[in-house]
Amino acid sequence: MSKAKEFDSAAPVLDVEHLWVKYDTHTVLEDVSLRIDGPGEILGIIGPNGGGKTTFLKSVLGLIPISKGSISVFGLPPEKARQYIGYVPQYSKYDYDFPISVLEVVLTGRLKRAGLFRRYSKEDKAAATAALETVGMAEFKDSQIGELSGGQRQRVFIARALSNDPKFLLMDEPNTGLDTFMQDELYRILDELKTKMAIIVISHDIGAVSAHMDKIACMNRRLYFHDSKEMSREDFIAAYGCSIDLVAHGMPHRVLETHLYAHGADDSACGCGCSCTPIPSARIANAEPNTTDTANADTAAADAAGTPEAK
Structure with a gap:
């Protein structure tokens, strides 16, 4: 019996080759290729609604089947690499009337380690608290999630993604609900985190992406990427029309x-x-x-x- 492939820290963080994703007969992603070798940079992905940005992130997470091509994360297929990935979805579905504390929300990010029917350990609670400190929300750890503002909740959900000590961070519209001050604080946090992990941020805020990302790509079914922040007018026209x-x-x-x-x-x-x-x-x-x-x-x-x- 062959030995299962293990995490390879020397492998590219992400290696996508000629990826196609289709829903029935509708093509969502077409011949997308992208490689991220290691930490140190934030890649911002912009593009019109329906351009396939969220589908791309879900493909990297192994949450949806791909039609053609390949995806490798640290040398592993996506579904086997999830424990190394932190994910902040575009919308977090919570019943804000449900009596759950901020710390308990963040602890749900540790389920992959703790398991569904195990008590959270001291290590889990320490990791969750440290994640809250990273996003400046530790003082609210005992507050009910429903008592927070939209921007504060978003920071909590980012802390949840960080609680599992990811090596790769995927963020889908993370500045949703954040005012200008909080957005600046978010990007300051990401600037510190990128020294330890690769980061992909999807955003509709083109100005924020231009100001705070290290590299920019446009996605509208295809990916327009030049490994830098320099993108031509023609690329934007091709992506946005x-x-x-x-x-x-x-x-x-x-x-x-x-x-x-x-x-x-x-x-x-x-x-x-x-x-x-x-x-x-x-x-x-x-x-x-x-x-x-x-x-x-x-x-x-x-x-x-x-x-x-x-x-």
């Missing part, structure tokens, strides 16, 4: 610029989330181009993406 502009209101961030686009061959709406009105192709063909606005938009987009054109 629209171009990107940069606006500053104290904190730099990207928004989608006003544009003349036929959103698909049938003039259907794009997936960019910009609430723009589809413009029939005939109108675009007859429109007078505004060269000044286009030049300004190109420069702003280049600045935002950090491309050579901006230098």
Whole structure:
């Protein structure tokens, strides 16, 4: 009988090769490849709603079947590597009227070690408390989870992911419900954690990703990744179906610029989330181009993406 494959600290944290995921006949992920060799960096993944970002994380966790390709985490198949992964889902389903304390919520992150029908040990409680200290919530450990604000709850759920001492952290929209101060604090925490673990963060906040992530990728069924924070205007257009502009209101961030686009061959709406009105192709063909606005938009987009054109 062959020996089961074990955790390999020398193997890449994540190695995804030509991944395809389909739901029935609908393709969600198409030929996605990505490799993360070790800790030290935070990868931010952005993209339109329905682009496959959450599906990608669930594939890495081994929670959904893949159609083609392969995924390896520390040299292991995803379902055998979960004990080394911390996961903060997009929505945490809790009955906030249920009388459960903050510490008890965080302890649920230790179930993989403690088991479903075993008492939590002193080690489990110490690890949970340490995780709460990391996110600045230790003083609330005896509070009921329902008494906290949305931002405080989110910090508790991050602590739950950290309680199992993961080597790889996956976060799906972790800044949901956080105000600006708490968001900055979150990214400060992640900046400290990345020295010990690889981190992937999915976010719709393009400006926060640009400011706080070490590398950026766009995902819209396919993955657009250049192993850096430098992404061209063309990559953003390919991922979002629209171009990107940069606006500053104290904190730099990207928004989608006003544009003349036929959103698909049938003039259907794009997936960019910009609430723009589809413009029939005939109108675009007859429109007078505004060269000044286009030049300004190109420069702003280049600045935002950090491309050579901006230098």
